[in-house]
Amino acid sequence: MSIKIKDQPFYIQATAVLFGLILVVYALNILGEILVPLAFAVFLSILLNPLCNKLQQLKVPKVLSIVIAMLIMILSVLLVFYFLSTQIVQFGDSLPMLQKKFESITADLKNWIQSSFGVTLAKQEQMIKDALNSSQAMVGKTLNSVLGILSVVFLLPVYIFLMLFYKTLILNFLYEVFAEENSKKVSEVLTETKTAIQSYIVGLLIEMIIVAAMNSAALMLLGVKYGILIGCIGAILNLIPYLGGIIAIALPVLMATITKDGYSTQLGVVIAYIVIQFIDNNILVPRIVSSKVQINALMSIVVVLLGNQLWGISGMFLSIPFVAVLKIVFDRIEPLKPWGKLLGDNVPTKQVVEIWRSRRKAAIVSGVKDKG
Template identity: 80%
Template sequence: MSIKLKDQPFYVQATAVLFGLVLVVYILATLVDILVPLAFAAFLAVLLNPLANRLQRHGVPKVLSIAIAMLIAVLVVAGVFYFLSSQIVQFGDSLPMLKKKFGEITINLKDWVQSTFGVAIAKQDQMIKDALNNSQSMLGKTVGGVLGTLAIVFLLPVYIFFMMLYKPLILNFLYEVFAEENSKKVSEVLSETKGAIQSYIVGLLIEMIIVATMNSVALLLLGVKYGILIGCIGAILNLIPYLGGIIAIALPVLMATVTKDGYSTQLGVIIAYIVIQFIDNNVLVPRIVSSKVQINALMSIIVVLLGNQLWGLSGMFLSIPFVAVLKIIFDRIDDLKPWGKLLGDNIPTRHMGDIIKNRRKRKAVMPEAEQ
């Protein structure tokens, strides 16, 4: 006789769920070098698939259509890197002057700390040295992660090509692995997942272009040097949900501090970025990015932090679309629908506690009415 898990006591169910989560997290952390490039490749393959399908409808062979779609994507990425590299070259020409100016500001800051808080300059230097020594291991991990990411880039085209080539095989497997009565739900999950991923990635690209334009225009109007470069970097950092926008403010503020006297420019940068963030969070994200990925803000922040803890920077980028796919699956399975509601952004007008109390009151009144 089979025993269902949902018929067991709560502590048994909680233990089984916790064990399953621990096992999944262990597998994800152990196989990070394999799963991260596969995850990026899957998302990019879904994004490029409509272009390849359109080419095939115009009579282009399947293999050639996939190659053309990937070539177009590579050319777009190469154009962006060429634009950024040209700006970085100009930044490198002024690096000695910026380094000298930054050194002068650092000396003035140390003198202010000594006169205000009584901390000797030698002690400040020692504190900075200790902080740098403590962060060497973190820096090593970061450099290692960057090198690993560069190695992944060479595998991505291979993964993307074969995923697009063997798409019918993968889809048939997903249909056949589940019972035939669930084929409709599988079809709905696959269709919504494809739409959510495409909407999310395209929305992010459009949002990044708009934010980069607003950042660059604001910095150029304020007279911040290398405003276009810093504005574009800020837009790229803004792709990290909720956290990247905060980090992006530090770059133009630091540049304004190094290249300009006084603090009016820094104040203008902070105000401009706050306005841009307000427009981004209240206009661009809801209308462009979140049209398909309906995850509430609390869960978005939590999953981004968890993604960073699990897979680093790659996990921060992948966390939102990954959870969006989970929500689509949860919404199609009766036992998991509460988890889907928890991830969603639909706030109920009444909570279950009030509903249960009202039901109990009605049950208590009904016997009296019958009497």
């Protein structure tokens, strides 16, 4: 006779779920080098699918339509990298001067710390060395993430081409693997997943362009050197939800500190970026990025940090669309609907909470009476 987990005490159910989660996370960590390129390929192939379908409607052969769509994507990426590389070359020409200025500011800061707090220069040097030694593990992890991204770049075209080519086979498998009575739910999940991912990625690209323009314009008006380069880097960092925008402020502030006297420019940069972040979070994201699936801020931050811990930089970018797909699935399966609500951005009103509490109390009272 089989024993169902749901009929067991809560501590047994919780242990089984926790054990399952540990196995899943362990497998995702071990297989990261394989799964990360596949995950990016899935999202990008879904993004390119409408263009491939449009080309095939125009009587373009399937293989050729896939190649054309991929070439358009690759050329777009190369144009962005070419633009950034021209800015980086200009930055490299001024690097020796910036290094001298940075060393001068660092020396003044050390002298100020010594006079204000009594920490000797030798002790400060030792503290810096200890901090650098302790950060070696983090640097190693970053290098691994960079190498992982490079492997993603080389494998992506192959994966994307094959996924678009075998799209019908993959969809047919997803329909057949579930029972026939669930085919309607499977179709709804696949349709909503496709729409959510497409709108999310396209929205992110549009948001990135607008934020890059606003960042660059603000920095150039404030007279910050290499404002276009730093503004574009800030827009790319802004793709990391909530955390990226905070990190992006440090770059122009540091550049203004190195290249300008006083602190008025730094204050202007902070104010400008706060205004840009306000516009981004309250106007751009709700109207451009948001799709039918809304993930609340708390869960967004948590999953981004978890994604970084699991797969590094790649995990940070993949975390939000991955959770969006999870929410779509949770919303379609009755026992998992509470988890979908937990991930979502629809906060229940106080009246709804009171209704649930009263129902809970009534159920408890009814259970006590039945036992009596």
